[in-house]
Amino acid sequence: MRRAIRVRIYPDAEQTAVLERQFGAVRLVWNKALAIRKHRYKVRGERLTAKHDLKPLLKVAKRSRKYAWLKQFDAMALQQACLNLDRAFQNFFEGRARYPRFKSKRGTQSSYHCTGKIAVGDTWITVPKVPGRIEAVVHRDPVGKLKSITLTREPTGKYYAALLFEDGAEAPQPADVVPESAVVGVDMGLAHLAIESDGRKTPNPHHLKRAQSNLRRKQKELSRKKRGSRNRAKARLTVARAHVRVANARNDFQHKLSKRLVDENQAVIVETLAVKNMVRNRRLARAISDAGWHGLISKIAYKAERSGKRLVKLDRWAPTSKTCSACGEVAEAMSLSVRDWACAGCGVHHDRDINAAVNIKHLGIQKLRAGGTHVPACGGLRKPTHAVAAADETGNKAARAA
Ligand SMILES: [Zn+2]
Incomplete structure (x- = not known):
């Protein structure tokens, strides 16, 4: 069975710089792949896939002079961007999500790592291409073998790592007889x-309702701020924090109800x-x-x-x-x-x-x-x-x- 733990991480200045460049590379691959996919569908009616079209294309791009710089980043993270795009389109076709959109550097950033160089300790994690150990608050004891680490930066500016473990145990079989x-x-x-x-x-729980109305108020305030102004940037951060509060309140509630x-x-x-x-x-x-x-x-x-x-x-x-x-x-x-x-x-x-x-x-x-x-x-x-x-x-x- 697989188990995921999400932990807060605190990269130092040097690590932050590397991470930000890595996020940028992943974002570029996603955006390029999306643009190519959209274009090919419009012009030739073809639906490109990650496996047969986009991942091979990424390989070609890395050999070109323009995109050779992509080589300095974790190859798996870049490939995963193509796979994630496939997934996003599938979710769209099956009615679970809206049409995939281009990623902005202001939104949530992420990169996925699953090769041998990933590791987790009591107070740190390591991922390929990022120097040293990244400080982490690992609040739960990891059980099993670490399969992957997905790093994210929220719009609030906080960094997180989602650690996925395989514990080697079989999932219990559901009963044959259910009254x-x-x-x-x-x-x-x-x-x-x-x-x-x-x-x-x-x-709807009250704390969720309160967080939601708080978010709506903050969004209105944001929309009144002048574009490009420092106050707008501040208001945007406040909205991002309000979003997190809504998401946390909702998650907490969903966990209790589903349990x-x-x-x-x-x-x-x-x-x-x-x-x-x-x-x-x-x-x-x-x-x-x-x-x-x-x-x-x-x-x-x-x-x-x-x-x-x-x-x-x-x-x-x-x-x-x-x-x-x-x-x-x-x-x-x-x-x-x-x-x-x-x-x-x-x-x-x-x-x-x-x-x-x-x-x-x-x-x-x-x-x-x-x-x-x-x-x-x-x-x-x-x-x-x-x-x-x-x-x-x-x-x-x-x-x-x-
Ligand atoms: Zn009746």
């Missing part, structure tokens, strides 16, 4: 970040396609990216993997909000403002979000069973298969065809 009571469906909303099928609602979901259940079911579709709605996009569902899902994923639990992602559209979770009747189109409704078929009154979470649970159980997991019903209060079948029958042709 229905140990399955939770999670609907991710805006008013509440997470609504669980047992009715538990987790609102509880994984600890309390054998299987966690989430919808992924809904996020993608909703982000296309521009008015909602901002609120949704603030909610950070993607980050929450990836935290659930790795925590589940480590503890032998399951994460089931529902990636096909199903009318989870408007299907009655008691009888399977599908209500007419329902706007987002409808928070609760009564089923025309059976008369049961539903809270919109809890009903959706219950449907998500049912669909997840169906998927688990299809994958060979035994999911015995217990409690017997609900008729779980009903709503799922109905959701499939009601015009979700894509789901049936696939």
Whole structure:
């Protein structure tokens, strides 16, 4: 299993200079590769890949006089920039991210190192091409073999190293039998970040809300400052710090919520396609990216993997909000403002979000069973298969065809 530790590092003046040049080289490779890729697609309709086109091109560039200076930097870091671009395009094509953008020297910088010269000690790390040991605060005991170090500089001016270890242990196998009571469906909303099928609602935490409104205020202040002025540079740093506070608050919250979901259940079911579709709605996009569902899902994923639990992602559209979770009747189109409704078929009154979470649970159980997991019903209060079948029958042709 792989484990990552992120530590703060304190490069001295000489190391900082080398690091900054290295970041610059990585950034140049990314930006050039992106420009070439964009151009080739526009002119010839070709999609260049890192493996077959961009990495070989990098080799050629290093032999040229103009780019020979790239040779003084860690070759792996430069190649990784091409690979990262591939990844960024894949994320874009699969709807998880927006179109890759050129990197600016003001944004977060990074470089990846994975060759033999990487090492970590109690209070230091070493990476290729950077002289001496870089002072580091290693707050946790590293376990296993160090696989890679990714160095970053945040817009706030702080440096970090992400250390990736392989501990040699196998991930625990998830159980073959998962009782229905140990399955939770999670609907991710805006008013509440997470609504669980047992009715538990987790609102946006206050410290996150506070950090977010602080960030918005700082951003407004920044936009009023004159371009190129020293005050603008100062305001930019303040905004960067506010960004970090939001990210920290969100991460902290996501870690707690994902830990509880994984600890309390054998299987966690989430919808992924809904996020993608909703982000296309521009008015909602901002609120949704603030909610950070993607980050929450990836935290659930790795925590589940480590503890032998399951994460089931529902990636096909199903009318989870408007299907009655008691009888399977599908209500007419329902706007987002409808928070609760009564089923025309059976008369049961539903809270919109809890009903959706219950449907998500049912669909997840169906998927688990299809994958060979035994999911015995217990409690017997609900008729779980009903709503799922109905959701499939009601015009979700894509789901049936696939
Ligand atoms: Zn009903």
